[in-house]
Each structure stands twice: as structure tokens, then as C-alpha cells.
Amino acid sequence: MNPANDLINPLLRLGDSALIQGQRLCEWCGRAPALEEELALMNVGLDLVGQARNWLDYAAELLADGRDADHLAFRRDERAYRNLLLVEQPNGDFAVTLLKQFFYDAWHLETLKGLSQSADARMAGIAAKAVKEVTYHLRRSSEWVERLGDGTEESHQRMLQALPRLWRFTGELVDIHATEVELHRAGLWADPAQVGEAWRAKVESLFARATLPVPEAPSHFYLDARRGLHTEHLGPLLAEMQFLPRAYPDAVW
């Protein structure tokens, strides 16, 4: 095992997930159902883009091939992206957006807590900072899932419709990957088994309060973000996000 090398893909997974989730949230700009929600969605997105920059800065240093964080964000193709399949899914309605946010936040916070204990001081520092921000994100998305699930007939129905659209992408949040287990043994990464258990526990307790059913664990999925095999939704997202730097390389303000 070469720790510096092995860290690159998991780091890209964290950074890319934060970036793509942030980009999806920005799609709500000007369209949120209320001003307060607009502010909240954009603030969460902003935190995530900032975190993505921290992770991608570090990944770029380890890659040491002359690319920087901007290059990683704006010049990589879909197959080189390592983000969770969950976060690239379209926003749908407010139920889909908030349920997706909750699934991601619950995984994200657990992962970051583990990483804040990493023997790699750089990683621990970025994670410890992000933990504070993501604590707020999770609190907010949990409140919404509960309110919508245990809300009106209409909001409950919307949540029931959102659930199967997203549930099949949650297998990635609880799976146990050999590289991450190795990194965890080396004191560098969060314990994947613990992250998965904590995620399930959070979902079960919140769903009980939100009067939502917890489906069977999702079965193995043929796509695999760790190998760059994404759903059809990432390509169009990147086309929009990367348009300007690709059309006008090296443009400056």
C-alpha cells in the first residue's frame, strides 16, 4: 500500500461529491419555494463548494501532475469524476431535494467525523472544519424530512414518491471498500463499517419519526462511481458547470 497514492481516489470521492451536490443545490437559485429556503439551499451549497476546494487542493498536491483544484473541477470528464451517484441525481421536487440532502448529510457527517481523527493532519484539519458546517446541514435536512414525511397528506405522498427514486443509490453510502478499509487500518480514513452502521441508524430513527417506511437494503448496482461509471445525469451537469472554463480556457475576471 502506498498511502499517498491510495488516498487520491477517496479524496476525489469526497471533493467531487461536495462539488456536485453544491452544483445541484445552486440549480435551485431563484426557484426555491420561499426566500428562507433559497438562502438555506445556497448557503449549504456554498459550504460544500468551499469544502470541495479544500479536498481538491489536497488531491491535486498528491497527484502532483501540474493540475490544480480548478483544473480538477472544470477540465475532468465524467469518467474521471468519483462523486457518489446519489448527489448527481436531478433535484426533482422539494421532497427529492431534501431527502437526497439528508441521505448525503448523514453519510457526510459520519465520514467527516472519522476523518477528523485521521493521522494525516491536513485531512484531519479540513474534516474538523467541515464537521461544524455539515452538523448544521444535517440538522436542517433532518428537520425537513420529518416535517414533510409527517406533514400533510400531499407532503407525505411526495416523500413516498421520492424515496424509491433515491433509495437504490444509497448502497454506496454503506458499502465497504477494500482501499478504505486499508486506509482506515493505517489510521488515515474513517471506518467504513462504522459509517455504514451509523448511517442506517440515523435513517431508521428519522424515518420512524417521519412516518416513512425503511425499504430493504438496496441490491448491488451495476454502476460504480469509484470506477467512474455514472448515471446519465452527470454528463449534462458537467456540461453546464464546465462550459465557461472549457469555452474560454484561462479566462480571468
Add this chain to the structure above:
Amino acid sequence: MRSGELIGSDQGARGLQQGDLDLAWSTLDQVMDPEVPVVSVLDLGIVRDLDWQAGHLQVALTPTYSGCPATEVIENDIRQALEQAGFKAPRLVRQLTPAWTTDWITERGRQRLRAYGIAPPSGSSKRSLLGDAPQVLCPQCGSAHSERLSEFGSTACKALYRCRDCLEPFDYFKCI
């Protein structure tokens, strides 16, 4: 530009003298947050260290939030202010550890926030992150009878509240 020599060890500049670091601190105390122009970067507690490194002044800064768009503006403002005070090519480094906490906002900073109409963070960051609801005093009338409108406000660092006595909405500087 202040008259006299530049402070820095390159050609045409002199080395560090007694009083220079004090000058740097007092210069930084004049650099205001671009979003909340009544609190200085020292009030916010984001300047973690001032040091003389390899012939240049070095400033260690910690960002408030990972994605705070004011970070770059603050860095530019600090650089400009220090250069105007005579420091040659000051070095700015970002320091992420330990992560910034609102506990570092000075007492003077809290008073200035309140006078500006922003409720300063209430309680310690640990309790707030554990989910304890803070008691937020209205910066207009001082009433504790306030309610949260939104966990997030006009910038990443603020939440939106409303006073139930004087009915004014106000920003609350979130405790992290």
C-alpha cells in the same frame, strides 16, 4: 504609502525593528470584514499569528467558513493595508487547524455586532453544535423573546431571527 523605508529584507528595504510587529497588529485592527464592516479581522479572531519569516512579515489567517466568499477579499484587504503601512511583500498563509470558532470573536467584536444590529453568537460552540437551542437576544430591544425564522441567513455565518416583542427581524451570528 508611509514615508521612509520599506520593511522587509529584500534590496532597498530594512529588516525588522522593534515596534514593527505592533504596527502590523494595529494596521490589521483597521481592516474590516467586507460583509460586516464594523468588525475588524482582529475582532473576528481570524488572524492566528503574526511573525517574521525569512525577511518578510507572515500573517496566518483562518477562514470562518470553508466556502466563505469574503476570504479572498479579506486577504487582499490585509495585503493592501500592510503594504501601505510599509511592509514589503507580506506573506499570507491559510491555517485550517484548529478550525475557527465563534468563541474567538472578541468582546469588543460582540459589542460592535450588537450595535450594528446583528445578535452575536450566544453560548459556547460546543453546546451549540450538540444541538442546544441558543437564547438569542434581540439586538434592537434586548428582548429574549425571539424566534428562528431560518437556520441560514444572508451570509454563511448568520441565521435569520425575529423578535417577538419589537417584531424586528434580525441576523444572528451563528455559533460554531
